[in-house]
Each structure stands twice: as C-alpha cells, then as structure tokens.
Amino acid sequence: MxxxxxxxxxxxxxxxxxxxxxxxxxxxxxxxxxxxxxxxGKSSLLNLLATALQPTSGELQVLGEQPWRLSAYQRQRLRARIGLVHQAPPLPARQRVVTAVLAGKLGQWSLARSLVNLLYPLDIPGARRELAKLDLADKLFAQCQQLSGGQLQRVGIARALYQAPDLLLADEPVSAMDPVLANHTLSVLCQHAEANRVTLVASLHAVELALAHFPRVIGVRDGQIVFDRPAGEVDQPLLDALYVNQQLLVPDSPAAALSVQIPRC
Structure with missing residues (x-):
C-alpha cells in the first residue's frame, strides 16, 4: 500500500x-x-499526502510509514521519497533551469554536495535528459524569470522526474499549458510512473485530461470524496453531481466520449 x-x-x-x-x-x-x-479540497488533500500538512484527526500512512509518528529527521527522509509538483513552482527568479532541476536531489545529497551544486551543476546531462522529455532542453541554462508560466510548470515536473521519487504528487501541473502541451506533459508523467512503478496522484481541473490519462478518478467536493471509480465508469450523472451549479463545456475528447461539464474558475 x-x-x-x-x-x-x-x-x-x-x-x-x-x-x-x-x-x-x-x-x-x-x-x-x-x-x-x-x-x-483537492490541494489540501495532496499537501496532506505529501506530509506538508498534518491531519487534524484521523490517520495517514505513506509508503509504509506513519509520518506523524516519526522523528523530524525520519520524516525528512520519508519526504525525500515523495515528489510534489506545484501548480506554481517555487523557483527563484534568477535561478538557472539546470540548477532548479538538479534541486530534485537535494533531499538525497549531502549538504556539501548540495552547496557545490549551487555553484557548479553536478549532473548537466541528467538535467538535460529530463528537460528533453518535456521539450525544454534548449532552456537548460536560462534563468527561471525568462520562462513562461507553462514552461515553469514543466521545469517543476522535470525536477520531480529527476528526483526519481517512489510517490509523485502533482497539484494542477498543467494548468498554464495549452491543451496539446498539457496532453503531452501528462503523457510524459504517466509513462514515467508506469515504467518505474511510481505511484502518481494528480489533481486536475480539466475532466477530459483526467479521463484520458488516469485509470482511476476520484471526485472531491466540500472536503469529501463524492466518488472513487475507474475512469470508464465516470459518467455524466456522477459529473453533474460533482459540479452541480458549475458550468463550463469541455471540448470534445475521444478519451472522454462525454459531454462533460466542468467548473468556471
């Protein structure tokens, strides 16, 4: 589990x-x-699973551990096995992309190696490899402030891929991308997860992307789980109940095969 x-x-x-x-x-x-x-409550749920937040009540088990029963040091070691992709990655404006990607290993490297990496990137080929998967290899030495929102999101994903975690959590990872790029980026994430047997949990605003890329879909509303179904069983009545009083027509999607409505926000 x-x-x-x-x-x-x-x-x-x-x-x-x-x-x-x-x-x-x-x-x-x-x-x-x-x-x-x-x-x-989607982002709150992901931050809880990432151990960034502690539940007020109830129990959490992550990768076979109960994080809030561990010492601070043990919990930090556990977090090194968890990759968290933010909707707006917290990347310093003047940081170079190569350094941002290699920061994925900071939780696994010694302090000395981490400090050296800030001055001289220690694995340029590794950073370039992950960026290439996301069509960003040409931005390897650019500063983060030179990138668009969608490019910054892809840098955050490249950092998580370079980290090679056992658990990968992504909070609206493609919200700043156009549909074609979002589809490609999610394909990269899912292919990585499948090839490396990594657990992948992503919150998504676009229903058609969730249905196209994920075998299991969980609907959340008002801090509660409304449904938990295989993607093929997520039908219009379920979506209507989840998004009641919300309206936004989704473009036709071969994967969804539904006239899905999702919220305007």
Whole structure:
C-alpha cells in the first residue's frame, strides 16, 4: 500500500475545514486523478499526502510509514521519497533551469554536495535528459524569470522526474499549458510512473485530461470524496453531481466520449 488515509479531517489555522472524514487507499504503482470544483479540497488533500500538512484527526500512512509518528529527521527522509509538483513552482527568479532541476536531489545529497551544486551543476546531462522529455532542453541554462508560466510548470515536473521519487504528487501541473502541451506533459508523467512503478496522484481541473490519462478518478467536493471509480465508469450523472451549479463545456475528447461539464474558475 502506497497511501492510506483513514477518516482524515483537516482544519486550517484560520478555522476553515478543508477535509471531512476522508478515507482512501492507493496501491503502489497506481495512477489516480483527483477532480472537483474550486475550493473542493483537492490541494489540501495532496499537501496532506505529501506530509506538508498534518491531519487534524484521523490517520495517514505513506509508503509504509506513519509520518506523524516519526522523528523530524525520519520524516525528512520519508519526504525525500515523495515528489510534489506545484501548480506554481517555487523557483527563484534568477535561478538557472539546470540548477532548479538538479534541486530534485537535494533531499538525497549531502549538504556539501548540495552547496557545490549551487555553484557548479553536478549532473548537466541528467538535467538535460529530463528537460528533453518535456521539450525544454534548449532552456537548460536560462534563468527561471525568462520562462513562461507553462514552461515553469514543466521545469517543476522535470525536477520531480529527476528526483526519481517512489510517490509523485502533482497539484494542477498543467494548468498554464495549452491543451496539446498539457496532453503531452501528462503523457510524459504517466509513462514515467508506469515504467518505474511510481505511484502518481494528480489533481486536475480539466475532466477530459483526467479521463484520458488516469485509470482511476476520484471526485472531491466540500472536503469529501463524492466518488472513487475507474475512469470508464465516470459518467455524466456522477459529473453533474460533482459540479452541480458549475458550468463550463469541455471540448470534445475521444478519451472522454462525454459531454462533460466542468467548473468556471
């Protein structure tokens, strides 16, 4: 079992209840998409699974460990096995792309090696290889401030691929990309996960992308799981219930084969 949540709740410091009694099991090597309207709790759920947030109540098990029963050092070692792709990657503006990608290994390298890498990139071929998968090899020595939002998202994904984690979590990883590029990028992520038996969990705004690339789809609304189904069983009534009072027509998708409606936000 790669991930297990048991009756997990999450209340933020401002009093907002983000998750309500969520139970979830995800096996090693599964590819799972999380969909739902804005404010449903998708990002909170991913941050909980990444151990960036601690559940207010309930239990969390990640990669065979209960992270909040570990020491701080042990928890840090566990986090080195988890890759988290942010919707807006936290990349310093003047950092070079090669350094940003190689930062994926900082949790696994010694302090001395990490410091040297800041001055002189230690694995330029490795960074170039991951960037090439995402059609960004020509940006290897560019500064992050020179890139578009979609390019920055791909740099964040390249960093996670270079990290080679056992668990890969992606929060709206293609939101700043056009449909063709988003489709290609998700294909790269899924191919990597399948080839390396990496557990992949991604939150996605675009329903058609979730249905096209992920065998299992979880619908979240108001901090609760509304459904958890194989992609082929996600039909219009399920989506209507998930996105009630939300309207945005999705372009025709061969993978979806549905007149899906997703939220405007």
């Amino acid at each position: 790669s991930l297990r949540l048991t009756q997990a709740t999450l209340r933020h410091n401002n009093g907002v209840q983000a998750l309500r009694g969520v139970s979830l099991n995800i096996d090693a090597g599964e590819r799972v998409a999380i969909i739902g309207p804005s404010g449903a």
